[in-house]
Amino acid sequence: MSKKWTVLAVPVISVLLGLLAGAIIMIASGNNPAAGYMALWNGAFGDSFYTGETLRQMTPYIFAGLAVAFAFRTGLFNIGVEGQLLVGWLASVWVGVAFVDLPKVIHLPLAISAGALAGALWGFIPGFLKARLRVHEVIVTIMMNYTALHVTNHFIRNVISDGSDATDVVNETASLRSPFLENITDFSSLHNGIYLAVIAAIIMWFMLEKTTLGYELRAVGYNQHASEYAGMNVNRNIILSMVISGAFAGIGGSMQGLGTFGNMFINSGFSGIGFDGIAVALLGGNTAIGVVLAALLFGALKVGSLNMPIESGVPNELVEIVIALIIFFVASSYMITWLLSRFKKKEAK
Amino acid sequence: MEKRKFGFVMSMVLAAGTILGACGGGAEEEATDNGGSGEETDKFTVAMVTDVGGVDDKSFNQSAWEGLQAFGEENGLKKGTDGYDYIQSKSDADYKTNLNTAVRNEFDLTYGIGYKLKPAIEEVAKQRTESQFAIVDDVVEGLDNVTSITFKEHEGSFLVGVVAGLQTKSNKIGFIGGIESDLINKFAGGFEAGVKAVNPDADVTIEFAGAFDKADKGQQMASAMYSSGIDIIYHAAGGTGNGVFAEAKSLKETAPEKEVWVIGVDRDQSEEGKVTVNGEEMNVTLTSMVKRVDLAVQDVATKAMNDEFPGGEVIEYGLEAEGVSIAPTQDNLSEESIAAVEEWTTKIKNGEVEVPTVPGKN
Structure with missing residues (x-):
């Protein structure tokens, strides 16, 4: 207790x-701190529109936070969430733009899976290097952030679009946009991704706490040698952990691509969501429920802060x-x- | 003991609640005060939403804000929600939120500064049909409550190209763009055409930094260009261009006799080029292509105030309306180039010369 x-x-x-x-x-x-924090509060929850924006901002934070937390629980520092998020964003937008006339029940899951897969791939590389060659994952994931940034920019400019600095908007059948959520929040950009984020948090909790796989992953996190002695495949678990973590991050990117923006554009620098995800996981104590609450706080702070200068100076x-x-x-x-x-x-x- | 600890946590929460509650009360009163004064006066109010560059980017966001300030002064408005104000965006996700914040604060006209705000303006303008918007540097089509403000950057760039073509010693000239796009190609295309018009032998190297906010990248690219023999660089790269100035100034400091020049963009950037070498004051800014975002912002705001809001229209500010021009600081220009600039200005205004909007393939 x-x-x-x-x-x-x-x-x-x-x-x-x-x-x-x-x-x-x-x-x-x-x-005046009272006026400042009141403006922050109004800008985050002042009316349905701002609440919607806060929840929208919270969505990718949940995924980024889960990605960091998941890796951390298994003894790995995944600093590469930012990069995994970018490739996931790109992959899901690509699938969203490329296929026409697919029914929504196929297209949307396909686009999100593409995001997860791309993120997983971006997580697999450092996981593999760690497992096989003992290269520290922090170094590799940091470097892979930059690789992701420039690779996605190249793809946007030269492969998906014709020299333009943004892709087309994804087809309606791959969009997470929800007219219902937009209506009840007075045209905020809140989208269906928020449901997915909550489901993802439940999945992460279930996977880590209630399955053999999760038990093994956590065991490897606590003590590699003991786990090996107990007959667990440490290398496999390291790779698996990075892949799952990367998949969470990749879906976080899908939220941006299929929901918030509906497209992807040339990023001149990092979006910061992945790095904030580290803070979200830390504040949330690396637990699923903690991540959701911390993401809510960060979303509220980020969205609410926009209102501070104009309302309170x-x-x-x-x-x-x-x-x-x-x-x-x-x-x-x-x-x-x-x-x-x-x-x-x-x-x- | 467990209970005591619980009590401690509870008292913390309660204390926090009381503090926050107190905050709430104070601010609410203030908010109603604001609301009251807003109702009394029926003044025209105007706001602008910046892109991620922020209001002090020494480039078009700042220029637009200067325009709004001038407009406010002219009409006796105060900064704030019942006059004129700006909202800064910190990431691309903020544009829609900020535009909506402007609408919620009941500004009569809201500017979106920069082409990056186009999708957000399109979306918000469709939802908030009662509000008026204007976008700078891009075109929003088919919406009656949006005015599009664009500039003939190619015409202004042509003029500085003429200057570069006449004043180069090495016949090698560079162009550094921010992110390759239709907009930045207008700068490159006009510049190249201007150089070729007066100096067909000159080589124009066109490169893009891939970012508007990476001064270090700009400095690297400028360093490579200057060491390849290029003596004049025109940058259309916002904050990245600051690195070009930094490189030119450091070259000037180590070798004052070397010919290195920068042509500035958007505003008169002669201030950026000042450098003191051995007690002698020098300036590496050859000239600047000035884009009068401030004039355009003022112009559209005035029209909107007089109920003549040009909704749905595309206004293109060119040489005629002084929307683009060569900078007033002309200390480093030769007599010949000043005369040539005047000559070509007339030719462009008369329509004798058609300035291309994309660089040619050479």
């Missing part, structure tokens, strides 16, 4: 401390600072748990 409370207390306290520090910075820079860069501080406090969770335990000791006396 006590341990459970600490697990919950660290992220909550980190978020509160982050917001508090943000308020102090706002006061120091001559702004607080520059929206402040939210970046708050996010950075939250991550800092989570990362220094040791400090918080130590403080909590001291607090406990005093009370006990």
Whole structure:
């Protein structure tokens, strides 16, 4: 029971401390923190439109967070979520544009599977190198982010389109857009992907906690040698873990390609979703439910921050600072748990 | 002890709740204040949504904002939701949200700055048929509540091409574009045609950086170009172009006698080219192709205020309306080029010369 409370207390306290520090910075820079946070709140949940936008922003965050969390639970740092997301985005848009006259029941799953497959492939390479040659996955995944960025840009310009800097919009049969969700959220870009994200979170929880496969993956994460001694195939599990993680990230890209934007364009830099996914997973304690909640927080902060300058005059860069501080406090969770335990000791006396 | 800990967490949550609750109250009052003053006056209000470059990009976002500020000053408006304001986008996903935020704040006219906002404007304008929009640098067709503002960049680029053709010593000239697109090809095409018109022997090398915000890439490309003998580089690359200036200035510092020039874009970039070598002040900016986004923004806002909003139309600002021109700073131009620029300006205005919008294959 006590341990459970600490697990919950660290992220909550980190978020509160982050917001508090943000308020102090706002006061120091001559702004009104109450007005600033109210603008943030209004911009994230102020009315149905903004709630829709927050949920839309949350969707790829869930996938990116799940990807990082999944790899982490099996002892791997997947820093390459950004790249896996980009190739997944490209693959699903490509399938979405290339096939015409397919029924939606085939086309949409096909496009999403293409995204998952591309992401999985991008995860397979570092997994394979790690398993066979013991090349550290952090190095490989970081480098593969850049490879993904430039490869996707090349494909957009030279293969999918004719020298243009954006692909065509995907066919209606591959689109995640939902007139129903748009209607109830006053034309926000919320799309059906949000359902998929929640389902994906459940799948990840089920796979890790309730299946033999998940048990093996986690065992390899805890102790490779013990797992090997117990007769598990460590190499296979490392590759499998990266492939599944990459597939999550790839579907995150499909959300952008088939839902939010409906196409893909030349990215001059990273979208940042994949890197934020690391923070989401960290804040969510690498659990499925934690990732969903952390993704909601990040989505709300990102979307709400856009409203801050116009409503309260607080520059929206402040939210970046708050996010950075939250991550800092989570990362220094040791400090918080130590403080909590001291607090406990005093009370006990 | 478990209970005590639980109590501690509860009190934290309650404390947070109280603090947040207090925040809520204060801001709400303020919000109603704003609403009140908004209702009293029936002023014309206008907003702009930037692309990811932000409002201080030293390029067209900044220029558009200067135009809005000038418009506001002229009509006695204040910055804010009951006057004129800007909303910055931090990622491509933000365009739609920001355009909707502008609509929700009941701005009478909302600008989308840059071609990247085109899909978002198209979509939002279809949904919010009551609101008026304008897009800079691209064309939205078939919507009565959107005005498209474009520029004849090829005409302005032609003029700076004439200058480059006349003032090059090595007969090698470079062009660095941001991302290859129809828009940037207009710069390249016009520039190349201008060079060839006065100096058919000159070589024009056209390259693209693939980004508008990578100064390091611009610097690398400029370094390669200058060392290959190119002495004048025209950049149409936004922030990437800042690297071109950096490279030219550092070359000038190490070898002041070397001929290296940059031609600026969008605004008069003579400020960017200033460099002090051995106590002597020099400037590597040969000239700039000025695109008066500010004038266009002011013009359309004024029209909209007078109920003459040119919805559904495409307005193309060229040499005639001073929409594009050569920069007023002409310290580094020879007499010959100034005369030639005037001559070609008249020819283009008369329609004697048709400036191409794509670079030729040479």
